[in-house]
Every structure is written in structure tokens, then in C-alpha cells.
Amino acid sequence: xxxxxxxxxxxxxxxxxxxxxxxxxxxxxxxxxxxxxxxxxxxxxxxxxxxxxxxxxxxxxxxxxxxxxxxxxxxxxxxxxxxxxxxxxxxxxxxxxxxxxxxxxxxxxxxxxxxxxxxxxxxxxxxxxxxxxxxxxxxxxxxxxxxxxxxxxxxxxxxxxxxxxxxxxxxxxxxxxxxxxxxxxxxxxxxxxxxxxxxxxxxxxxxxxxxxxxxxxxxxxxxxxxxxxxxxxxxxxxxxxxxxxxxxxxxxxxxxxxxxxxxxxxxxxxxxxxxxxxxxxxxxxxxxxxxxxxxxxxxxxxxxxxxxxxxxxxxxxxxxxxxxxxxxxxxxxxxxxxxxxxxxxxxxxxxxxxxxxxxxxxxxxxxxxxxxxxxxxxxxxxxxxxxxxxxxxxxx
Numbered sequence: 001x002x003x004x005x006x007x008x009x010x011x012x013x014x015x016x017x018x019x020x021x022x023x024x025x026x027x028x029x030x031x032x033x034x035x036x037x038x039x040x041x042x043x044x045x046x047x048x049x050x051x052x053x054x055x056x057x058x059x060x061x062x063x064x065x066x067x068x069x070x071x072x073x074x075x076x077x078x079x080x081x082x083x084x085x086x087x088x089x090x091x092x093x094x095x096x097x098x099x100x101x102x103x104x105x106x107x108x109x110x111x112x113x114x115x116x117x118x119x120x121x122x123x124x125x126x127x128x129x130x131x132x133x134x135x136x137x138x139x140x141x142x143x144x145x146x147x148x149x150x151x152x153x154x155x156x157x158x159x160x161x162x163x164x165x166x167x168x169x170x171x172x173x174x175x176x177x178x179x180x181x182x183x184x185x186x187x188x189x190x191x192x193x194x195x196x197x198x199x200x201x202x203x204x205x206x207x208x209x210x211x212x213x214x215x216x217x218x219x220x221x222x223x224x225x226x227x228x229x230x231x232x233x234x235x236x237x238x239x240x241x242x243x244x245x246x247x248x249x250x251x252x253x254x255x256x257x258x259x260x261x262x263x264x265x266x267x268x269x270x271x272x273x274x275x276x277x278x279x280x281x282x283x284x285x286x287x288x289x290x291x292x293x294x295x296x297x298x299x300x301x302x303x304x305x306x307x308x309x310x311x312x313x314x315x316x317x318x319x320x321x322x323x324x325x326x327x328x329x330x331x332x333x334x335x336x337x338x339x340x341x342x343x344x345x346x347x348x349x350x351x352x353x354x355x356x357x358x359x360x361x362x363x364x365x366x367x368x369x370x371x372x373x374x375x376x377x378x379x380x381x382x383x384x385x386x387x388x389x390x391x392x393x394x395x396x
Contacts, residue, residue: 002107002197003099005123007115007167008130009158011137011151013174013181017130018111020185026193027102029095029110038090039064048086053079074157088118107197116159121167121227122234125283126196126313128188129168131161132175166223169316195314200283205310206317212358212367214255221249225260228311228318232264235282239275241265241325242395246333248354251340255351260318263333265325265395272307272322284309284320292329293372295379304329325395332379334395335386339378350374 006021008014022028039045041063050058053072059065073079095110102108109128112120121127132140134155141151165171170188174181199206225245232243247261248254266272276286287308294304306329311318323330340347353374361367386392 001099001102001104002126002193002200003124004107004109004193005115005121005127006109006111006130007113007127007164008132008174009137009161009164010113010154011140012130012132013140014111014113014130016178016181017128017172017174017185018109020182021109021189024186024189025107026109026189027098027106029098029108031091031095031110031112034091034094035087038087038094045086045090049083052082052086074153084118105197105201107193114158116164116167122230125200126169126193127167127227128170128172129164130172130174131164132173136175167227169227169313192313192315196283196312199312199314203280203285204312205285205287206312206314207310208257208259208317208364212257212361212364214354214358215258216255217251217253218249218258221256221260224316225250225262228260228262228316231282232262232320235278236264236275239266239271241267244334244337244395246321246337247319250337251347253344254340254347255354258317260316262318262320263330264320264322265330266322267325269305269307269322269324276307276309279309279320283312284318285312292332293375295328295332296376297380297383298328303327331386331392332382334392335382336378339382339385 004021004026006014006018008017018026018028018030039049041061046064049064049069053069057065057069057072069083073083099108110124115121115127137155138148138151141154142148146154170192172181172184172188195206198204222245229243229245233240242265244250244263244265245260246263247259248256249258249260264272280286287310289308290305291301292304292306294301298304304327305324306327307322309320309322311320321329321333323333340350353371357367357370361370
């Protein structure tokens with residue numbers, strides 16, 4: 001099963017996109033529908049709301065008058081938080097029930113208007129954000145009967161476009177025609193969601209295939225890492241001592257393969273073995289690789305032991321390296337990143353080497369092997385540099 005969070009500002013068109021996703025085959029969990037369900041007449045949710053806000057928020061038939069409640073909490077952050085504490089846990093619990101009833105190969109889309117605001121992005125395998133301009137959203141809300149002033153107030157009370165973009169794995173612009181939006185949804189469904197679900201269900205890593213391609217540094221690599229790290233942190237909790245962006249994509253200005261490398265630091269690899277099943281079930285299958293290549297200045301192969309997992313999202317290739325704090329591989333990964341960040345000339349020399357090697361390499365394994373002499377030469381320099389500057393003390 002693949003879980004997808006769908007969000008966007010008021011008036012952005014989430015309902016339109018969710019309808020198109022259902023037409024493609026998605027199982028939809030609509031948080032607005034659930035939020036009504038959990039405060040229906042006779043529910044504990046409605047009882048708690050009345051106890052908190054008084055009976056004045058009830059309609060003549062005994063049900064919740066949502067307009068009166070909205071007036072009561074709008075502009076009052078404390079009141080809004082009290083309301084969220086009543087509704088959100090119940091909505092989440094009901095969503096879990098629906099998830100558990102879905103088929104193993106389902107793509108379950110949950111429409112969550114305040115996904116960004118309440119920090120739910122890391123709980124989903126993938127997040128789709130729907131966007132439209134402020135002016136278009138205001139016009140759509142006006143068509144629902146809102147005054148321009150009321151529409152602006154509602155829009156401005158929510159997360160900003162930039163805040164939502166930071167959690168977006170997929171961004172769909174819903175400012176144009178319905179046909180354009182439908183086509184965008186179909187492309188995401190076929191090219192991303194279907195293969196992602198298949199890879200995750202079969203515990204199959206989304207692999208880097210074909211000739212080695214070195215591309216210029218992409219500003220999106222850092223946000224992609226941040227989203228991966230947030231999911232891993234949510235999944236592992238205190239079992240992960242720290243999570244770091246490593247490898248070439250972590251060095252500004254350095255070209256790289258389009259793969260995000262993440263290092264999870266653990267006190268001992270036995271910890272990694274205990275949480276391996278959690279990673280596998282969450283879409284990060286385990287690799288048979290259990291060691292980094294030893295360097296000449298630290299030749300003991302046993303000390304380079306690690307655990308390696310790979311992501312299943314075909315549009316966000318990732319490798320998860322799990323290493324014990326203080327091990328040679330752990331130290332090398334952090335030192336190499338920091339050294340190249342601080343030494344632009346070394347970074348540029350390495351970039352030239354990467355391009356040259358990629359042009360010569362027959363495949364990824366050959367590419368890695370051709371770079372080995374550079375890593376072997378760098379290792380003792382890194383060890384001296386990092387210890388001279390006490391750079392790793394802050395990571396322990």
C-alpha cells in the first residue's frame with residue numbers, strides 16, 4: 001500500500017484533484033468528510049466541543065452549526081488549538097481504520113487541508129501539494145459566497161505557498177484548465193504513484209540504470225533530503241542518534257548523480273538490525289551490501305561494517321547508509337562532505353574527476369571503482385584535517 005497526503009490552500013482545488021485521483025483508481029480519505037463524521041450528533045466529538053465552546057454552537061436540530069463554530073475560533077489561536085485537539089486525533093484514528101481496510105496494492109490518498117500546518121507530511125509516503133494563485137483562489141471563494149475580505153483572511157490564515165512547497169514531493173498547478181489539471185494528475189499517477197506502490201509492495205529498490213550521468217548541482221537536492229530525513233526521523237524516533245545529508249548531493253556547487261545519500265548514525269549496528277523491518281515496511285528495502293571499501297590508512301574490513309537500505313520512489317532515488325558513530329565509514333562520510341564544502345578548489349577538482357570518470361565508465365560499478373584511488377588518497381588527509389579542527393566532536 002502507498003499512502004499519499006494531498007493538501008493545498010483553501011480554494012486551490014484539492015477536491016478537483018482528489019476526484020481525478022479517484023478516477024485513476026485511488027482510495028480517497030477526505031479529512032473534511034471525516035471531520036464532519038467525528039462530530040455528528042451522538043458522537044463523543046460533538047459532546048467535547050459543546051463542553052469546550054458551549055451550546056451556542058449547536059444548530060436547531062442539535063447538530064453542530066459549523067458557521068457559528070468557525071466564527072468562534074477564527075482569529076483566536078488558543079480556541080483553534082482546543083478545537084484541533086478534539087477533532088484531529090479522531091480524524092486520524094478514523095483514517096487509520098480506512099487504511100487498514102484497503103487492499104494491499106491500494107494507493108490511499110488522504111485529503112488533509114492543514115497537513116502542512118499540523119506537521120503530518122512525514123507520516124505519508126508521498127505528499128502532493130495543489131497550488132493556484134492568490135487571485136484565482138480569491139475568485140473561487142467569492143463564487144462560494146465569500147466577500148473578498150473574508151477570502152483574503154482565510155487564505156492568509158493558512159500556511160504560505162513556500163511552506164507547503166517545502167513538504168511537497170509533487171507540486172500540481174491548478175491555475176489552468178481542468179483538462180490541464182487532469183493530464184497532470186494522470187502523469188503523476190502513471191509515472192510516479194503506480195511504480196512507487198509496486199516497488200514498495202515488492203520491497204524493490206528504485207535503481208539507477210543505464211550509463212552514469214553526472215548533472216549540475218540541483219537546488220532541489222537539499223529539500224529532497226529534508227523530506228527524506230523527516231520521514232526517517234518520524235519512523236525511527238530515538239533509535240537514530242542523528243540523520244545527515246552526505247555524498248555529492250550534500251555539497252553545494254558539486255555536480256553529482258541524481259541520488260540522495262543519507263547517513264543514519266546509531267550507537268551500534270545491532271540497533272540498525274532491530275529497526276530494519278520498520279525501514280523495509282516503510283519503503284526502504286535492505287541491500288546485501290554490509291561494508292564500505294576499506295581505505296589504506298584503515299585497512300581492517302570489519303571496522304567498515306554498515307547497513308544499507310534503498311528507497312522505492314522512482315523519482316527520488318535514495319540510499320540510506322547506517323553506520324555506528326565513530327566507525328571509519330561514519331567519519332569518512334562526514335569529513336569528506338565538510339572538507340569539500342570548505343575547500344572550493346578541492347570540490348572543483350573532484351567535479352572534474354567525476355565528469356571524466358563518468359565519460360569512461362561502462363556502468364555504475366565501474367564508475368565507483370575508477371574513483372577508488374581518489375578516495376584512497378583523500379582518506380588520510382581527511383583524518384588529519386578533521387581531527388586537527390575537532391570537526392567530528394559535534395557529531396558524536
